Amino acid sequence: xxxxxxxxxxxxxxxxxxxxxxxxxxxxxxxxxxxxxxxxxxxxxxxxxxxxxxxxxxxxxxxxxxxxxxxxxxxxxxxxxxxxxxxxxxxxxxxxxxxxxxxxxxxxxxxxxxxxxxxxxxxxxxxxxxxxxxxxxxxxxxxxxxxxxxxxxxxxxxxxxxxxxxxxxxxxxxxxxxxxxxxxxxxxxxxxxxxxxxxxxxxxxxxxxxxxxxxxxxxxxxxxxxxxxxxxxxxxxxxxxxxxxxxxxxxxxxxxxxxxxxxxxxxxxxxxxxxxxxxxxxxxxxxxxxxxxxxxxxxxxxxxxxxxxxxxxxxxxxxxxxxxxxxxxxxxxxxxxxxxxxxxxxxxxxxxxxxxxxxxxxxxxxxxxxxxxxxxxxxxxx
Ligand code: SOE
Numbered sequence: 541x542x543x544x545x546x547x548x549x550x551x552x553x554x555x556x557x558x559x560x561x562x563x564x565x566x567x568x569x570x571x572x573x574x575x576x577x578x579x580x581x582x583x584x585x586x587x588x589x590x591x592x593x594x595x596x597x598x599x600x601x602x603x604x605x606x607x608x609x610x611x612x613x614x615x616x617x618x619x620x621x622x623x624x625x626x627x628x629x630x631x632x633x634x635x636x637x638x639x640x641x642x643x644x645x646x647x648x649x650x651x652x653x654x655x656x657x658x659x660x661x662x663x664x665x666x667x668x669x670x671x672x673x674x675x676x677x678x679x680x681x682x683x684x685x686x687x688x689x690x691x692x693x694x695x696x697x698x699x700x701x702x703x704x705x706x707x708x709x710x711x712x713x714x715x716x717x718x719x720x721x722x723x724x725x726x727x728x729x730x731x732x733x734x735x736x737x738x739x740x741x742x743x744x745x746x747x748x749x750x751x752x753x754x755x756x757x758x759x760x761x762x763x764x765x766x767x768x769x770x771x772x773x774x775x776x777x778x779x780x781x782x783x784x785x786x787x788x789x790x791x792x793x794x795x796x797x798x799x800x801x802x803x804x805x806x807x808x809x810x811x812x813x814x815x816x817x818x819x820x821x822x823x824x825x826x827x828x829x830x831x832x833x834x835x836x837x838x839x840x841x842x843x844x845x846x847x848x849x850x851x852x853x854x855x856x857x858x859x860x861x862x863x864x865x866x867x868x869x870x871x872x873x874x875x876x877x878x879x880x881x882x883x884x885x886x887x888x889x890x891x892x893x894x895x896x897x898x899x900x901x902x903x904x905x906x907x908x909x910x911x912x913x914x915x916x917x918x919x920x921x922x
Contacts, residue, residue: 544631544880545571547606549597549621550613551584554635558610558662559588561872567880574600597621601628608658608883611635616712619644626651631658631883633876636724638900640714642908645901652897658888660879661900663728665810666893667871669845670831673854674814674821675733680851684817686791689730691813692798693722694806698781701749702767708752708777716911717779719743722810723799723910724903728895730795730812731902738795738906740788740921743914745780748802752777785910788919808868829865 546568548555555573562568574594575581585593594600601609601624608631611621619639625632626648638661639645652659665671677683697703707713707721714720731737753772781802787795800806810825820834829845846862847855857874860866875894882888889896906922913920 541567542884543567543569544607544883545569545605546608546610546880547571547600547603548573548610548612549575549600549625550611550617551575551580552612552614555610555612556584556588557869557872558612558633559590561869562610562876564873565877565880567884568876571606572600572603598624601625601630607631608633608880610662614706614712615640615714619648622648623651626655626657626659629655629657631879631888633660633662633879634897634900635662636900637661637714637720637904637907638897639904642901642904645897645904649897649901656888658879658883659897660875660892661895661897661903662872662875663725663732663895663899663903664871664875665725665729665825666732666895667857667874668823668825668828669847669850669854669857669866669874670828670843671729671733671823672857672893673831673843673850674823675735676851676853677821678734678814678816681818683814683819683821686734686736686789686793686814686816688793688815689734689736689787689789689795689812690797690815691726691730691811692800693726693810694798694803695722695801695808696804696806698749698801699804701751702753702755702772704752704754704775708775708779710779713779714907715779716907718781718799718801719745719783719785719910720903720907722801723783723785723797724907726797726799726810726812727906728899728903729810730814732893732895732899733812734789734814736789736791736793738787738922739790740919741906741910741913742786742919743910744784744917745914746782747777747779748781750777751775780914783910783914785913786919825868828867 572592574597609625611634754775782800785797813822822832831843833841847858909920
């Protein structure tokens with residue numbers, strides 16, 4: 541069976557997650573990876589069972605056997621690497637954000653269209669089966685007119701002032717942090733699910749730790765090391781740990797989002813609730829195999845992920861029978877099945893539900909306006 545030869549650029553914590561999911565699609569050959577740290581590259585080649593690896597991503601892009609690449613490096617490297625990959629006529633999946641500025645993202649959207657290659661931004665959370673169930677219930681009229689959309693995305697991995705990561709440094713991550721890093725997932729998901737476009741935002745940011753202690757040694761995301769007090773240096777922090785955003789949608793519906801990376805006990809919890817004229821829907825990524833359905837005139841319901849009970853569109857994203865839970869890693873697999881399936885069908889990027897570079901640009905535009913609103917403390921139109 542034909543397979544697409546794929547290369548992954550940048551390992552860290554998310555690169556291997558991409559590689560594992562790619563292998564589970566059954567239609568991709570993870571042919572190579574690159575990481576600029578020779579020790580990491582050598583150790584990873586053995587651990588991940590990938591024979592061919594590079595320490596310069598440009599050599600991977602020059603490999604004629606590589607048809608598609610995933611960019612999984614820190615945010616500030618995305619623009620240059622994606623541009624080089626597009627110029628090499630590779631299909632590209634880029635971890636969010638597409639770039640650190642909307643201007644750079646717009647250039648990549650145009651170049652990807654010119655090159656005629658498949659392009660995606662890794663908003664993988666769209667691919668939970670019950671998120672797709674919510675989307676199709678709204679599309680088929682079961683929810684009715686949407687009054688309001690509210691929710692949150694809460695984490696605690698930056699809870700202490702000694703928690704440190706490259707995402708805290710605007711030069712590497714961009715001017716917004718919590719909103720751009722995880723608020724973007726929530727906004728992408730609710731525009732995708734509801735079909736409504738955000739038209740105005742009012743944002744309030746809070747930097748809970750205006751000073752953080754940066755370890756003198758490099759620390760991988762999510763794998764903090766026990767260091768001694770003298771191993772830290774003080775760094776001034778200006779990006780947001782916590783944010784609330786009010787939304788107006790094109791139909792007059794309203795919304796509100798809370799984003800936090802300092803909420804103890806919430807490890808990586810995305811939650812939304814959509815209030816409709818006929819019923820309400822709620823999704824909680826800590827319980828991704830359940831969809832809550834709220835009613836005024838009868839008992840509320842909890843739909844468990846069971847393909848036989850799902851709409852055809854949602855059923856397509858469930859690989860296991862009812863009661864066999866699917867979660868975060870499966871969302872990558874389902875996204876890549878669609879992305880690479882279209883390539884093998886000879887119609888890259890056609891009839892897709894994954895987030896394209898255009899959607900990646902949308903998120904950067906929204907984040908820029910939210911940042912502007914937080915500075916002005918005023919409503920800002922999109
Ligand atoms: C850190 O906040 C992070 O790894 C994000 O960068 C990812 O996009 C999110 O899926 C999980 O948390």
